[in-house]
Amino acid sequence: MHWSRKLISRLLRYAIVISTLLMLWKSLILATNCSQPILVVLSGGYSFHNLGDLLFVTNYPADSIRAGDVVVFRIEGRFIPIVHRVIRVHEREDGYVKFLTKGDGNSVDDRGLYSVGQLWLEREQIVGKVKGYFPYLGLFIILLSNLPLLDRLLLRVVT
Amino acid sequence: MSDTAAGVTTADKPIKVNKWETNAVKNALDDACKKYFKETLNFSEDYKLMDGRLYISFIACLFSGYALIYDWLNPFPKSRAILILCVIAYFILMGILTFYMQFIEHGKFYTGKLVDRAGVDPVSRCTVSSKLKKYDDKYQLTLDYNDGTDKTTKSLKKSIGNYFDENGVLCYDRFTADIRKMYDEARLNARKAK
Numbered sequence: 096m097h098w099s100r101k102l103i104s105r106l107l108r109y110a111i112v113i114s115t116l117l118m119l120w121k122s123l124i125l126a127t128n129c130s131q132p133i134l135v136v137l138s139g140g141y142s143f144h145n146l147g148d149l150l151f152v153t154n155y156p157a158d159s160i161r162a163g164d165v166v167v168f169r170i171e172g173r174f175i176p177i178v179h180r181v182i183r184v185h186e187r188e189d190g191y192v193k194f195l196t197k198g199d200g201n202s203v204d205d206r207g208l209y210s211v212g213q214l215w216l217e218r219e220q221i222v223g224k225v226k227g228y229f230p231y232l233g234l235f236i237i238l239l240s241n242l243p244l245l246d247r248l249l250l251r252v253v254t
Numbered sequence: 255m256s257d258t259a260a261g262v263t264t265a266d267k268p269i270k271v272n273k274w275e276t277n278a279v280k281n282a283l284d285d286a287c288k289k290y291f292k293e294t295l296n297f298s299e300d301y302k303l304m305d306g307r308l309y310i311s312f313i314a315c316l317f318s319g320y321a322l323i324y325d326w327l328n329p330f331p332k333s334r335a336i337l338i339l340c341v342i343a344y345f346i347l348m349g350i351l352t353f354y355m356q357f358i359e360h361g362k363f364y365t366g367k368l369v370d371r372a373g374v375d376p377v378s379r380c381t382v383s384s385k386l387k388k389y390d391d392k393y394q395l396t397l398d399y400n401d402g403t404d405k406t407t408k409s410l411k412k413s414i415g416n417y418f419d420e421n422g423v424l425c426y427d428r429f430t431a432d433i434r435k436m437y438d439e440a441r442l443n444a445r446k447a448k
Contacts, residue, residue, distance in 0.1 A: 100301065100308075107311040114318035118344045121321060121337050130330035 129154035129223035134167060135233030136178065143199055144178060147234035154223030160184065160194065167222040168196065171210050176222050179205055185215065192218055273422035279414055280386040282424050283393055284363045287382060290430045295437065297366030297380060303359055310354060314347040361385055361396075380437075391415060395433070399440035406443040408436045 123132050129152050136148040144150070152167050160166060162184050169176040182204065183195040193215035197204040206214055269286070271278040291297045321340035325333045361383035368378045381398040396409035410432055417429045 100304070104304070104308060107308060107315065110315045111311050114315050114344065115348070117322060118318055118341050121325070122341045124330060125334070125337055125341065 127153040127223070128156070131167070131176070131222055134176070134178070135236045136228075137175070137237065144228060145230065147231050147237060149229040149232040150178065150225050151227045151229075152223035153226050154221075158224060160192070160218075160221065160224060165225040166194070166196065167225060168194075168216055168220050169222055170208060170220070177205070177208065178225060194218075194221070268426070269424040271418075271422050271424070273414075273418050273420075276386055276388055276390075279418065280384065280393070283386075283395075283414070283417065283429065284384055286424060286426055286429055287384070287395065287433060288364050290433055291364060291366050291380065291382070294430065295368070297368050300365040300367055300379075303362060303365055307351065307354060307359060310347060310351045314344055314351065317344045317347065386414070393417075395436070397433075397436050397440055399437070399444055401441075401444040404444045406440050408440045408443070410436050 124130060126132075132152050134150045134152060136144045136146060136150060138146060150167070160181060162181050165178060165180050167176050167178045177196075179196040179198045179201075181194050182197045184192060185194075186192045195204055195206070195215060209216070269282050271282045273279060288299070292299060317340045321337055321344075324336050324340075330337075362381055363384060364380075364382040366380050366382075368380070379400040381400075383396045383398075385394045385396075386392075391413045392411055393414050394409055394411040396407060398405065398407050412432070416432075417425050419425060
């Protein structure tokens, strides 16, 4: 057998394995409608989540976000999203909503974390609602994130 | 310990495998069979079956690569439609690939054709497939011989203990002797059927 055929065959075998995992991940994204359906908590103490918890997040449009819900949101310019609880919701008649969040363990709301001048969170900044979590499973991912390149790929969130 | 026969070319060190590992044993036997067909019987290998599998895999990887790149450039909510398309296409292709490997390829690891030098006989084709169940020692080798006009199928089912010694070294001669017998029977059968 020509060496190129052997090489291609081997490469494709690996590529198929990787592609299948990738496609399964993408279908999870599609199913939950959330760009990051599974996240690992990086720091503990400010919320009822601890270091290493694995969070399951969904972002269905019909699932309205109410005060008391724990959400994952992203601030402009920050790469790592934050998971805190929504404490106030402002809703206009035309459907426009904005949110105020606060970490459970914090004594002040998150306005200090938002961008300069921002007092409320927009709906687009919210990655999704936390539906459940699995403790400790994410510790391995945190170990991996210490490697230089994998940093950007891994899904982490701070509380 | 048996060394390879004089009829075989170049640096042929005896193949040694882990005799308890079914996959390795099957692969060793399949490779030896392919080698025999190619070197001794002078068949030229036909890659159509394998290429079909490679093409399907390649197209599937193209879809997944496209989804990856598109999603990287246009983060999630924007790439939704393309993602749905690529994911569905990918899994359909995986289904096709599984079907292909299960039913169309079905254990066939070698397809070869023999072109007669004199140009008198029509091209004869051989398709060889093998089966070795997971913790079983019975290796079944099936030869489909197509003479251009008639087809015969011959198979042999023997314990791998016939071909491997205690250290897991493949006794090439014993294996090829059996293959040769089967091949000759098939040829005879085809001639008789004419």
